[in-house]
Amino acid sequence: MKAGNKKTGVRLRVVLVPGVALGPGKADLLEAIAETGSISAAGRRMTMSYKRAWSLVNEMNGWFAGPLVETGKGGAGGGGAQLTALGERVREAYRRMEQAASAAVEADIAALRAEISDMSK
Template sequence: MSKDDQTVGVRLRLVFEPDAAFGPGKADLLEGIAATGSIAAAGRRMGMSYKRAWMLVEQMNAMFAAPLVESSRGGASGGGARLTEGGEAVLDLYRAMEAKARDAGAQEIAGLRALLREAPGS
C-alpha cells in the first residue's frame, strides 16, 4: 500500500466534563441503533458485547438533557430501540462537526499523508 492509499482522517472526541464525552464510537453506536432498531444488533455490528452497548446508551441518555435512545422490552412483538429526536439531533450535529473539521484540515491532512512512512511491501 502506498502513502496515497493510506487512510488519514479526523476522529473527533468531545469532552464536556471529566466523565462526559462523546466521540466516534458513540456516534457509530447511535447510527447502528437507527439502522437496526436494536441496541444489541448495533453493538454486534461494532464487535461489542450487549452489556457494553447498553452501558454506552445509558451513559449517553444520562449525559444529555433528554434521552437519545428509547427502548422497549421484548416479548411477543419483540423489543427494539430507536433514536429520539434528541438522539437524531446529537448525531447530526456531531457528524456535521466531523465534516467541518475534515474540510478545514484537508490541506494539513494532505501534508501529513505526504510525510507518512511507506507501508512494508509497497
C-alpha cells in the first residue's frame, strides 16, 4: 500500500507559502499521472472528474518555477501526460516528508491506539 493511501496514520498537509499546500490528494494525483501517463486515467483511478484532476494539475503547475506535469496534444496517437523532472522531485520530497512524519509519531500513535476501547463489545 502506498503511503498516501493509508486509512489510518499520518495524513500530511504541507503549506509551503500561504495559498500553496501539498497534501496526500495532490501527491496521489502526481503519482497516478506518473503511473498511468494520463490525467484522465489518473482522475478515474482516484474517482475524480477529469475537470477536477486538470484543475489541480494546472494549480500545481502554476505554483513552481516550471510545470510539474507536461501534456501532449490529444488525438490519434497523441495525448498523455507525464511528470517533469521538477514534478518527480516534488512528488519524491512530499513522500519523504510523509515517511519522516509517520516515523516521528509512530510511538505516540501506538500508545494512543493501545488506549482505544474494544469496539466489538
